[in-house]
Amino acid sequence: DSGVTQTPKHLITATGQRVTLRCSPRSGDLSVYWYQQSLDQGLQFLIQYYNGEERAKGNILERFSAQQFPDLHSELNLSSLELGDSALYFCASSVVGTGGPNTGELFFGEGSRLTVL
Amino acid sequence: TQLLEQSPQFLSIQEGENLTVYCNSSSVFSSLQWYRQEPGEGPVLLVTVVTGGEVKKLKRLTFQFGDARKDSSLHITAAQPGDTGLYLCAGEITGNQFYFGTGTSLTVIP
Numbered sequence: 001d002s003g004v005t006q007t008p009k010h011l012i013t014a015t016g017q018r019v020t021l022r023c024s025p026r027s028g029d030l031s032v033y034w035y036q037q038s039l040d041q042g043l044q045f046l047i048q049y050y051n052g053e054e055r056a057k058g059n060i061l062e063r064f065s066a067q068q069f070p071d072l073h074s075e076l077n078l079s080s081l082e083l084g085d086s087a088l089y090f091c092a093s094s095v096v097g098t099g100g101p102n103t104g105e106l107f108f109g110e111g112s113r114l115t116v117l
Numbered sequence: 118t119q120l121l122e123q124s125p126q127f128l129s130i131q132e133g134e135n136l137t138v139y140c141n142s143s144s145v146f147s148s149l150q151w152y153r154q155e156p157g158e159g160p161v162l163l164v165t166v167v168t169g170g171e172v173k174k175l176k177r178l179t180f181q182f183g184d185a186r187k188d189s190s191l192h193i194t195a196a197q198p199g200d201t202g203l204y205l206c207a208g209e210i211t212g213n214q215f216y217f218g219t220g221t222s223l224t225v226i227p
Contacts, residue, residue, distance in 0.1 A: 002159065031213065043160070043205060043217035056214045090159050094213065104148060104209055108159025 003027065006091050006109035014117055018079040021112045025072055025093030031055070032074040033094070033106060034066055038087040049074055078114070086116045120144055121208055121218035129224045130196055138191045138221045140206035147209050149182055149189045152217075154203040196225045 003026035013019055025032050034046040036059075045058030049068035060066075063081075068074045078085060092106040121142045130136055140149070148167045152160035164173050166182035166189065173180045177200075179192040189206055206218040 002161075004159075033215065035217070042219045045214065045216055048214060050213075058214075058216070092159070104150070104165060104213060104215075105162050106150075106152075106160075106207070106215060108161070110157070110159055 002107040002109065004091060004093050004107050004109035006089075006112050008112055009110065010113050010115075012115045012117065013081060015081055015083060017081050017116075018077065019081065019114065021076040021078070021089050021091075021114075023074045023076070023091030023093075023109060025074070025091075026107050029093035029095055029107070030072065031094045032068055032072070033092040034060075034074070034076050035090040035092065036087050037090060037111070043090070046076070081114075081116045083116050086114055088113050120216040121206055123204075123206060123218040123221050125221060126219065127222050127224075129226065132197060132225055132227050133195050136193050136196060136223070138193075138204055138223075140189045140191075140218050142187050142208060144208065144210075145186050147186075147211050149186070149209065150207045150215070151180055151189070151191055152205045152207060154205060154220075160203075160205055193223075196223075198225045198227050201225050 005024040007022045030051045032049045036044045046060040047066050048056040052068050063079050066076045088111040090111045092108045094106050124139045150165045151163045154160040164180045169184045169186045171182045177194045181190050201224050204221045207215045
């Protein structure tokens with residue numbers, strides 16, 4: 001158990017719909033990352049938040065958005081869904097910037113599997 | 118496009134054989150990590166290498182960071198069925214951003 005919780009584990013929806021994926025980071029971790037994993041694209045970095053603020057953006061589509069709340073949980077919103085959005089979406093958390101021995105290690109949740117029909 | 122390319126993409130070997138997985142990029146990383154992912158689970162960290170030329174050993178696994186901090190390799194000695202999984206390298210860009218490689222799916226046949 002990594003300590004990172006993601007819900008829902010599975011989600012089936014139709015094209016054009018909107019879904020929200022939720023992530024609770026490990027206790028004490030200020031940084032949250034979102035990744036998309038599909039068979040042909042590997043693990044793609046979407047976005048990173050640190051202590052409530054957006055820190056870095058990767059290959060995130062304009063139809064996708066995310067936020068990190070004051071209690072540090074994060075949500076990834078996916079809208080106008082397309083068949084190609086079907087993938088595993090992972091959240092990871094990390095202690096960032098402290099210079100300590102575990103700085104930079106990412107702890108992943110079990111993922112949310114999204115199927116768009 | 119992926120910042121990090123791994124090779125081979127798929128590897129199927131017999132128990133007891135040795136293997137090497139490569140992770141290459143044209144970018145320089147402040148650190149490089151290797152993760153292993155099993156079906157239905159998220160990736161789990163195996164090792165972090167920070168210094169160019171650094172070599173780390175974890176039982177039968179040997180990790181090396183290239184001198185220029187652009188590439189890395191993972192060598193497994195006497196592979197066992199328990200080593201089966203997806204191996205991912207991840208390069209850290211300044212600011213704690215992590216970009217993952219394309220992955221190597223390893224199957225060790227008993």
